[in-house]
Amino acid sequence: MRIQRSLPSAVAIAAVAVFFSIIVEEAMARGPGGGRGGSHRVGRMHHHRMGPASRGNLHARPRHQPGMRRPTRTGSTERLRTRGAPRPTPARPLPPTAAVPPEARPDDRQEIHDQLAERREARERRRENIRDAHRDEYRERRYREELGTTYSSDYWDDDQCEAEVVVDGITYYACGGNWYRRAYSNGEVNYVVVEGPRSD
Amino acid sequence: MIPTQLSVTRVLVLLFLLAGCASPGTVDPAVSKAPEDPRDYFDRLAQFISSAQKFQTTVRMGFDVLQDWGQKIEFGERHRITVVRPDRLRADILKSHGEESVVLFDGRRITAYNRTRNVFAQTEKTASIDEMLVYFLSDLRMRLPLALMFRSDFPEEIEKRLEALVFVEVSVVTDVPCVHLAGRTDEIDFEIWIPETGAPLPVRLTITYRDEAGQPKFWADFENWNMAPAVADADFLFTPPEGVERIPFLVEIEKALGERKSKGDD
Structure with missing residues (x-):
């Protein structure tokens, strides 16, 4: 060759x-x-940090499994x-x-x-x-998100949340009418929509 | 005007680079001659790593991520990997934006600890490194680049996937002269640089995900290979630091939500 x-x-x-x-x-x-400065104004863009290449594996992304959420x-x-x-x-x-x-x-x-x-x-x-x-x-x-909807911590901004509540050692975040808690996936901390903490 | 001066300089630099690229069209076989079958080099590497009882290496890596506006942006990480077969593994990870985390496996538990956010997730798993890696990547949907290389069945696994492997050249711009090989599987293209002499441990690896949008690339530079690291069992155990919060793996939450939903449907 x-x-x-x-x-x-x-x-x-x-x-x-x-x-x-x-x-x-x-x-x-x-x-x-x-x-620099003057008229050349570059705003902070929200970018994705993870993609197929971030896996770094000698095979491509896992085969899609029915019902599997990204x-x-x-x-x-x-x-x-x-x-x-x-x-x-x-x-x-x-x-x-x-x-x-x-x-x-x-x-x-x-x-x-x-x-x-x-x-x-x-x-x-x-x-x-x-x-x-x-x-x-x-x-x-405000809008209700589906339970289990997950967001990367790279996009997370605590300032968007109205409250942070710790119940039984678990931190819940109240943001825009939804409750979130943290969970590990894909090598990073994610925020997932959950039911709110029980008050009893 | 300063920008114009800079521009001229850049143009000259670019033209110089392009001139360099435009020199001889193919590899001169007299300079870079394939010393032996490229598979031999690769097999030797795979066998060497998979049969090592323990090793440690630092891997600097980067990967393209295609953005919504069509631009590929590279992000970087540094991993310090420690493997002690059959059932100890540790990865100290530093991401380019400063986030630090650790993955620990002590033969009975898998722990992912994010030092920056002071949270950890943990699950019981009595297994070998090979089994743990499959569970970690597939079941827990976690991430550990180059995981295949740390498995004891690396030679067999790569043999199953490898469709083509060619010799490119002996590269002399690396710290030591390296055999540069280019391979293909049914999903990815990869290139690897292996020292021409001495221990067959990779110096550099690149992977191109050719079927993915934008054909993003992953690269890894391996440094400080140590085949006899001084490690203790405690290095693979997780001791929760003060104030740390335990969080679940996402799959655990999804499983609970799925079970609740199916109960609701009944």
Whole structure:
């Protein structure tokens, strides 16, 4: 078997194109001062930490068993934040020609950079406002979750909970009209919807 | 302007790298000649690990996780694995965001302790490491990367799965020259680096989950192999620290909920 060592030329060209677009994007984001901060605002995204590759086993994911619930799902707090709201998406790199016309003079180019940066910032602000509005809405409009629904601790935020109660050595969390307790699965601590603690 | 200067530098660096990639199209057999059947290297490794009575190694690993917005993000972990056959195993785990946990098996109990959150789950299981790992991964639906390598039937298990194994090269960019092999099973592609001489213990392993969305990759760098670690029975026992809370394994809660539901249906 002959093993190819080099990148196909198409891949190399694509890499250069992508790299150029990143450069333009970065330069635009940095703005006239060249420093970070200014208009390049990267919000904290809620990401998944676990996937098929995290198993690190010499076989793929376990065969699906009927009725078997996936060990982790999109977190409750994530759903509280984003259900119905657009998920934050990173800005797409603009092609160099679309971002700054090559014929533009240096002053014009700078102005275009600034305008684009301002627009981006305004767009981010709008997105954040929408997210906040949905979060508030869902905080008020509580919903019951199915017993056994499980969320990864990576999404868990105690601030979203109204109460933390310890009964018989078990900590229960009251959040958004549901009770949760912790359980181990998939190598991490998860939060699972359970019946509330008994008061007797 | 600073960004432009940086950009030019980056372009030059990228072009330099691409130029490097564009050199000879295939491995020169005169440089990297297959010294022997790649299976021999792999079998030797599998036999060596599976027949070791005890060993300890530190594994730095990383894995891609495909995000909802289409980007793959890599997360890392460091595992310190201690195996004493037939029935002692310990994994000290540090995740890249700082969470620390331990998996302990003393031959009678399996404990998963999350030091950061000060909780632990425990279950009785009198078994060998091989049986414990099956139970841990399948029944408890827990996670322990590279678990197959710690089983005594590693050679047989890998033989069952292996569909192809080829020699890539002798890599000289590792600390010691390593035979680089590439293998396939029906589900994954993997590559492994094994020292060309000396103990056949893996230096590096990568796994590509080619049927999964985004073809995420897992990699592991093995360090500090110790085939005679100084360990005591106490190292595999769990002593609950002050204020720790015992929590169930998720499967226990699901089982209880399922039983309650079936009673309700009756």
